[in-house]
Amino acid sequence: MMTGRVPLARKNLFQDRRRAALSIAGVGFALVLVLVLDGVFAGAMHQVTAYMRTSPADVFVAQKDVRTMHMSQSAMPAETVDAVRNVDGVAWVEGLRYTTAAVEAGDDRLLTYVFGYDTATGRAGPKRIAEGRAPAAGEIVVDTTAAEELGVGIGETVSVLGQSFRISGLSTNGTNMVNTTVFVRTEDFANMRGTSYAYVLAGAEPGVSADELARRVASALPETTVQTRPEFVRQEARIVRDMAADVMAIMSVIGFLIALAVVGLTLFTATLGKLREYGVVKALGAGSGRLAATVAAQAAWSVALGLVLAVVLSVVVGAAIGALTPNVEVLVKPGSVFRTGVGALAIGGIAALLPLRRVVRVDPATAFRRP
Amino acid sequence: MPPRPGTIKIGTVHGAVPLARRNLLADPRRLAASAGAVGLAIMLILLLDGLWAGIKANVTSYEDNVDADLYVAQPGTRNFYGAISVLPTSTVDTVRADPDVDWAVPVRGFFSIVELHSKKIATFVVGSVPGGRGGAWDIAKGRAPATDDEVAIGKVMANRHGLSVGETIDIMGRRFTIVGTTSDAFMASFAFMTHAATDALLSAPGTTSFVLVGTDRPDAVRARLAATGLAVLDRDELAENDLALMTRAWGVPMRVMVGVAFVIGSLVIALTAYTAIAERRREYGIVKAIGARGRYLVVLALRQTLMIATAGLAAGGLLFLAGRVLITSVRPQFVVLATSGSITRAIAAALLMGAVAAVIPARRLARLAPATAYRGG
Numbered sequence: 055m056m057t058g059r060v061p062l063a064r065k066n067l068f069q070d071r072r073r074a075a076l077s078i079a080g081v082g083f084a085l086v087l088v089l090v091l092d093g094v095f096a097g098a099m100h101q102v103t104a105y106m107r108t109s110p111a112d113v114f115v116a117q118k119d120v121r122t123m124h125m126s127q128s129a130m131p132a133e134t135v136d137a138v139r140n141v142d143g144v145a146w147v148e149g150l151r152y153t154t155a156a157v158e159a160g161d162d163r164l165l166t167y168v169f170g171y172d173t174a175t176g177r178a179g180p181k182r183i184a185e186g187r188a189p190a191a192g193e194i195v196v197d198t199t200a201a202e203e204l205g206v207g208i209g210e211t212v213s214v215l216g217q218s219f220r221i222s223g224l225s226t227n228g229t230n231m232v233n234t235t236v237f238v239r240t241e242d243f244a245n246m247r248g249t250s251y252a253y254v255l256a257g258a259e260p261g262v263s264a265d266e267l268a269r270r271v272a273s274a275l276p277e278t279t280v281q282t283r284p285e286f287v288r289q290e291a292r293i294v295r296d297m298a299a300d301v302m303a304i305m306s307v308i309g310f311l312i313a314l315a316v317v318g319l320t321l322f323t324a325t326l327g328k329l330r331e332y333g334v335v336k337a338l339g340a341g342s343g344r345l346a347a348t349v350a351a352q353a354a355w356s357v358a359l360g361l362v363l364a365v366v367l368s369v370v371v372g373a374a375i376g377a378l379t380p381n382v383e384v385l386v387k388p389g390s391v392f393r394t395g396v397g398a399l400a401i402g403g404i405a406a407l408l409p410l411r412r413v414v415r416v417d418p419a420t421a422f423r424r425p
Numbered sequence: 426m427p428p429r430p431g432t433i434k435i436g437t438v439h440g441a442v443p444l445a446r447r448n449l450l451a452d453p454r455r456l457a458a459s460a461g462a463v464g465l466a467i468m469l470i471l472l473l474d475g476l477w478a479g480i481k482a483n484v485t486s487y488e489d490n491v492d493a494d495l496y497v498a499q500p501g502t503r504n505f506y507g508a509i510s511v512l513p514t515s516t517v518d519t520v521r522a523d524p525d526v527d528w529a530v531p532v533r534g535f536f537s538i539v540e541l542h543s544k545k546i547a548t549f550v551v552g553s554v555p556g557g558r559g560g561a562w563d564i565a566k567g568r569a570p571a572t573d574d575e576v577a578i579g580k581v582m583a584n585r586h587g588l589s590v591g592e593t594i595d596i597m598g599r600r601f602t603i604v605g606t607t608s609d610a611f612m613a614s615f616a617f618m619t620h621a622a623t624d625a626l627l628s629a630p631g632t633t634s635f636v637l638v639g640t641d642r643p644d645a646v647r648a649r650l651a652a653t654g655l656a657v658l659d660r661d662e663l664a665e666n667d668l669a670l671m672t673r674a675w676g677v678p679m680r681v682m683v684g685v686a687f688v689i690g691s692l693v694i695a696l697t698a699y700t701a702i703a704e705r706r707r708e709y710g711i712v713k714a715i716g717a718r719g720r721y722l723v724v725l726a727l728r729q730t731l732m733i734a735t736a737g738l739a740a741g742g743l744l745f746l747a748g749r750v751l752i753t754s755v756r757p758q759f760v761v762l763a764t765s766g767s768i769t770r771a772i773a774a775a776l777l778m779g780a781v782a783a784v785i786p787a788r789r790l791a792r793l794a795p796a797t798a799y800r801g802g
Binding site: 070072073076077079080083084086087090091094117118119120121122124125126127128129130131153154155156158163165213214215216217232233247248250277279289292293296297300304305308311312315316318319320322323326371375378379382 | 452454455458459461462465466468469472499500501502503504507508509511535536537538540544545546547595596597598612626627628629654656670677678681682685686688689692693695696697699700703704752756758759785789
């Protein structure tokens with residue numbers, strides 16, 4: 055008497071390795087559509103929140119109803135800085151001047167956030183100056199990625215808001231899909247755009263939580279919007295998420311539909327080509343449940359291997375995109391892989407329905423017919 | 426007469442057997458599933474191309490409709506969207522003083538994020554002088570704003586968030602009454618209001634963003650105004666620069682998506698043709714045994730993959746039409762256009778997919794031993 059079990063699903067699927075490879079590659083690439091686009095938007099969220107994530111401020115104050123920086127305008131009178139300073143529990147205050155403009159070098163130009171900050175404290179300035187130093191009068195700090203794209207370096211000149219600035223330093227992590235960041239002295243900014251502030255940054259005294267400080271500032275300045283740093287980051291990320299949600303939904307549906315067609319095609323072919331074998335298995339006493347499990351296992355194998363391939367491909371494609379265009383960051387996150395995996399398993403289940411129907415109905419007498 | 430490639434003439438029997446077609450049509454369900462999958466890949470390429478064409482057509486909607494010959498802005502300004510120009514309103518008088526200027530009006534424009542139903546909505550706020558040019562050009566319902574607490578918003582935003590004329594909306598801490606609905610910007614909604622209202626929103630009285638100019642002699646006016654240090658751009662320059670801005674953000678991800686769609690289409694075609702050939706290897710063995718040469722077999726594989734590609738192309742066209750209707754009805758902010766260029770590119774992509782996909786089935790056929798014909802199964 056023979057013992058042991060025959061892994062029918064796996065053997066059936068991988069009997070023809072080329073066909074299995076084509077099928078898994080088809081599923082994998084379909085899921086790459088979902089993962090890469092998700093990665094692009096996750097990367098964009100990471101990039102656009104870089105300034106506030108790395109800020110030392112516990113609380114950000116903005117014009118009423120302004121909760122973000124990207125695609126946003128905020129203007130508050132210069133006195134707002136002193137008003138925040140007078141709130142109990144505030145350790146330090148910094149006014150930040152900000153607008154959106156273009157940074158130009160020769161014929162090349164990039165859209166940029168322009169930050170005007172107090173270089174004496176550096177609190178509202180760049181998190182890290184990788185090369186050079188903070189700007190003096192008539193000088194500017196440009197992000198490293200943007201400097202490479204514009205073909206400029208320290209000591210060279212760029213134009214912002216119609217004025218020329220000499221590059222004194224290069225900062226990092228300030229360029230995203232849409233724009234870059236440049237930093238000038240707050241006095242230079244005021245000379246170009248007036249004395250108002252876009253945001254006021256505040257640090258809490260020891261023993262005062264960021265939430266408590268935000269409550270106190272909001273109470274003292276009701277005509278402003280006060281947010282803690284994590285809340286400001288969350289609101290900024292939501293711009294990308296909300297604007298990308300529809301595009302993501304469309305691409306995900308298409309990606310999953312393609313994966314569904316590929317898995318369905320593979321299972322259908324693999325099952326129908328082996329109906330006689332299924333008949334033999336049924337003649338040997340296997341119930342419909344066992345046969346159904348075999349088909350379901352084939353679907354699971356196709357989807358699981360396709361997902362593994364998709365993750366690997368997405369990381370490779372993401373790295374390639376990052377190398378080709380440093381302003382685009384692709385982040386393939388575990389949560390995204392999990393969501394895609396759940397979706398892929400669901401489509402695997404749907405794809406298995408038609409072959410399941412055929413297998414369940416197979417006549418055991420098929421085993422004794424001529425092929 | 427030699428048989429056509431992909432068909433074979435057997436012995437003394439006259440007439441060619443369309444082997445490739447018969448092989449594929451032997452299992453219509455498989456062909457349909459394959460055409461559907463390839464069609465989805467083609468649809469994706471068409472949709473991305475169509476979205477891109479829609480972006481191009483939509484990104485200049487303001488410039489296309491306000492009918493200005495020139496845009497005067499702060500030195501260094503190159504875009505209508507994105508970069509914020511600030512000029513003293515006295516610039517309007519400077520421009521009007523030019524003898525060839527027919528009309529000149531101040532317009533302020535800037536992006537703002539509005540929160541509606543817990544969603545962040547991008548709006549492009551345009552402030553203009555009531556009754557003057559540069560404001561809403563296409564009022565669908567209601568009227569253009571006349572006072573500083575009135576606004577006309579894009580139809581898409583109004584419909585999607587259930588906002589009607591007479592209701593209110595908060596923008597940057599101020600409450601506005603919606604008096605009209607109008608056109609939309611690319612992936613954002615216009616919010617037209619008075620220039621004075623934007624002065625208050627930005628706490629920037631006495632300033633504007635652009636001076637729109639009407640003139641019959643744009644070159645001469647441009648030269649004179651540029652000599653004063655102002656930035657002067659025409660509609661085409663603004664359109665080109667705004668498009669370049671969008672390209673920077675979306676160009677690479679779009680190209681990657683198209684590339685992935687192409688690979689998927691090729692893989693599905695290859696999978697279908699390969700499976701069809703593998704299942705009938707005995708018949709192909711017979712064909713080889715009676716003298717078919719390598720070139721015939723390659724052409725046979727190519728015919729099959731091109732037939733699947735053609736079926737996929739047809740399915741892709743239908744899916745695109747259905748998908749476009751669905752997307753633009755559910756999400757009207759997307760404009761998806763079908764251009765002759767996008768259709769040509771889709772056809773070229775399908776044919777190329779068919780050609781690339783023929784490699785693996787052709788290799789399978791080339792390696793097939795004629796003795797297969799005499800084996801069982």
